[in-house]
Amino acid sequence: MGNSKIVLFEEDERSLNYKFEKFSDRLRSTEILSLEYDKEEFLNKYEIIGQEPELGSVYYKHPNKPGFYVNSSLDEYYFMEEKIEFYAKVAQLLGATGFEATVVLDSIEEMDFNGNGDFKYKVVEFDSTYRKNETNKISQRLELKRKIEKKTDFDIEKGFIKANDFVKSHNFSADTKLQGLIDSRDPENDSFNKEQTLKTEITSDYNQLLEFSAGLNVMKDVFELNMGFSKKFKSIKKVNLDMVIYF
Structure with missing residues (x-):
């Protein structure tokens, strides 16, 4: 488990095979984790701000608090x-x-x-x-x-x-x-x-995180992104x- 700027929690199979999907090369500094197998390790390794991981949760690496990730529901x-x-x-x-x-x-x-x-x-x-x-x-x-x-x-x-x-x-x-x-x-x-x-x-800082996570929006038909996540990219x-x- 790395220290990527963007983290998405997905079903275990999807977290393993997404690399074979179209446009996966558009993901920048993004890590796809298994909700089933990686959640506890993630919570033990990092502090989170906002809701705990669920299917489709996206987290931003906090720009000014080392070891913290922010739930994307916080705008x-x-x-x-x-x-x-x-x-x-x-x-x-x-x-x-x-x-x-x-x-x-x-x-x-x-x-x-x-x-x-x-x-x-x-x-x-x-x-x-x-x-x-x-x-x-x-x-x-x-x-x-x-x-x-x-x-x-x-x-x-x-x-x-x-x-x-x-x-x-x-x-x-x-x-x-x-x-x-x-x-x-x-x-x-x-x-x-x-x-x-x-x-x-x-x-x-927030705009840079949006730019890094834009690749997820490109692959929105592949991932189970939380409702409303794509709206963040409108502007x-x-x-x-x-x-x-x-x-």
């Missing part, structure tokens, strides 16, 4: 909310007193599948009114403002170390925006920002976050 809002919580946690470790954030729908791409098992992405054109309405819907589902009470004896050096350790342990080291926030609170600095802005995309949203952090 982009789960990943957006968690991304914001990660940023909020780092800010709190650094001694922030609060933050305010806004989100905006940047773009939408639709997946176009053809009969040859290939797929591509098409940018969807929409006007400013649609963008505004969709952005409002996203904003209403996310917590984008928070006040934080900081201890009077807060130690900026310890906070700086904890923030760096947190980022490393959650695979955020490549996030230059987040690292920039941490570096701005380096205790060796002679001065500190009272206010820091962090601009980033919060849907990139991919890019959502940007603009977070102002106060110290």
Whole structure:
């Protein structure tokens, strides 16, 4: 049992013979496991977020929690909310007193599948009114403002170390925006920002997972995919976050 980005639980026979099916070469970083024989080993080896495996369950490898898999029933809002919580946690470790954030729908791409098992992405054109309405819907589902009470004896050096350790342990080291926030609170600095802005995309991890699992949709007539899984591929949203952090 490997460490693939995508895991699908199928009937035992199907988990063994799917490689002989048409378009099986479209699967990327995907592992087909037997619900009957592999479920217990999977649960013993990994932590799962969401429902336990059943026939047709699809799991995404968590991008920021090593050893965790996320049930695909949790959509982009789960990943957006968690991304914001990660940023909020780092800010709190650094001694922030609060933050305010806004989100905006940047773009939408639709997946176009053809009969040859290939797929591509098409940018969807929409006007400013649609963008505004969709952005409002996203904003209403996310917590984008928070006040934080900081201890009077807060130690900026310890906070700086904890923030760096947190980022490393959650695979955020490549996030230059987040690292920039941490570096701005380096205790060796002679001065500190009272206010820091962090601009980033919060849907990139989820969108990448959708792209990896698109091969399953190509083979949807072969696998017993959970109802509604294919609907996730109708569109991919890019959502940007603009977070102002106060110290």
